Amino acid sequence: MRSTSRRLLRGLCALLIVGGLTPVTAAAATDGERPAAARPVTDWQVDLAGTADERHNISRRADGGLAIRDRRLSTPSEPGKAFALYTAPARSLGRQTDAFTVSTRADAPSGTRVLTEVRGSSHPGRWTQWTDAGTTGRLRLSEAVSVLQVRLTLLGTRSASPVVSEVSVHADPATRTARAGTGATATASVTYRLFATREGLTGHTTANGHVIQPRDHFVALPSRRMLASKGGREYQVRLCYRRTGRCETAPVWDVGPWNTRDDYWNPPGERQMWRDLPQGTPQAQAAYQSGYNGGLDEFGRRVANPAGIDVADGTFWDGLGMTDNDWVDVTFQPADGGGGGQTTVTAWAEANVRSCAGITNCDIVSKVYPNESYPANCWKTGQSITAEGYTSDKWIELPLRAGGVGYVSGIYLKGDETGGVTRRCGT
Numbered sequence: 449m450r451s452t453s454r455r456l457l458r459g460l461c462a463l464l465i466v467g468g469l470t471p472v473t474a475a476a477a478t479d480g481e482r483p484a485a486a487r488p489v490t491d492w493q494v495d496l497a498g499t500a501d502e503r504h505n506i507s508r509r510a511d512g513g514l515a516i517r518d519r520r521l522s523t524p525s526e527p528g529k530a531f532a533l534y535t536a537p538a539r540s541l542g543r544q545t546d547a548f549t550v551s552t553r554a555d556a557p558s559g560t561r562v563l564t565e566v567r568g569s570s571h572p573g574r575w576t577q578w579t580d581a582g583t584t585g586r587l588r589l590s591e592a593v594s595v596l597q598v599r600l601t602l603l604g605t606r607s608a609s610p611v612v613s614e615v616s617v618h619a620d621p622a623t624r625t626a627r628a629g630t631g632a633t634a635t636a637s638v639t640y641r642l643f644a645t646r647e648g649l650t651g652h653t654t655a656n657g658h659v660i661q662p663r664d665h666f667v668a669l670p671s672r673r674m675l676a677s678k679g680g681r682e683y684q685v686r687l688c689y690r691r692t693g694r695c696e697t698a699p700v701w702d703v704g705p706w707n708t709r710d711d712y713w714n715p716p717g718e719r720q721m722w723r724d725l726p727q728g729t730p731q732a733q734a735a736y737q738s739g740y741n742g743g744l745d746e747f748g749r750r751v752a753n754p755a756g757i758d759v760a761d762g763t764f765w766d767g768l769g770m771t772d773n774d775w776v777d778v779t780f781q782p783a784d785g786g787g788g789g790q791t792t793v794t795a796w797a798e799a800n801v802r803s804c805a806g807i808t809n810c811d812i813v814s815k816v817y818p819n820e821s822y823p824a825n826c827w828k829t830g831q832s833i834t835a836e837g838y839t840s841d842k843w844i845e846l847p848l849r850a851g852g853v854g855y856v857s858g859i860y861l862k863g864d865e866t867g868g869v870t871r872r873c874g875t
Contacts, residue, residue: 504657547620568593668702696767730756805830
């Protein structure tokens, strides 16, 4: 067993926290500083010219505005629309509140639009569902949060793009009591029986900017409220197929099938659309089985199956052993940030967090520091690393503060070779 005293001595060298990971001792960090030192923030503008944001098909104009870079690129969830995505880094508030006003200044020509959504966090690795700022910009999250993140979805045409010139946020200084039984908290560990269809579409781009790979592992739900970041696992569901007895926990990386505003897992009063339907009943299922909405989806298309979830090929074939579209049991776990499997790890030495499970061709995306603890999703086998006479090929997946994930070698973590993380990635 590796010497704990040796790790503690190595740990004395770290004085500051920097980089893109959020220690579990606080909800989040801003520009590498501990949130405990942050001053309360009431008003700010999103830095559209920042370098720590997450972008897909975004062009920054000379005047500082954001537009769609390539109007030929689209996503299947928005048929006929050019598509781009911008996610700002999470912002620490220095206090807790649940009420916000988000103002988006944009030039949106006919046929184009901008969707502005926010989510918040009050616990490491756990996020509220995304909430649409709507036309007024005023919104309340399901709980008081100390960290806020803004996401912009730009939808255009082949000939025109919306241009976002400014996004400003006002945090209400008065903290209100969170509404019981709503939002992400209400849906944790709730299971519904849903008709699942195979997504396929290899080579197409999902609503979070991921390019679909052969035998990919993810799912799509018909609302952006549980759409995880590119490569992220903030929102997951557990699928079980009775015919094979096999289960898999998969991240939500796309929007669909059929609808884009059908968060059927939420209570009717919180649902974006179709509020007269029972909780747990997808609109497509009601349209197909009982002619709800004239048998049409939100786009006016005739619903051809009762699907409430799309399943990527790897999850469909390899994870669940499905051979055709069928009914599955789906457990919603959006409030846990790790699908019920997230734990924490503690570093004994400073180490790089990389974009993949190795050193070769894996970019540095963050760092961990001695005696600091971090949320962890799962572990996977990667490149073997040797440090102080020990060798390990186990890498631990960590959620990054600005979205997405990174990997740190288990050789630099306290505990066993996986740092105490028991769940293997992809299971």
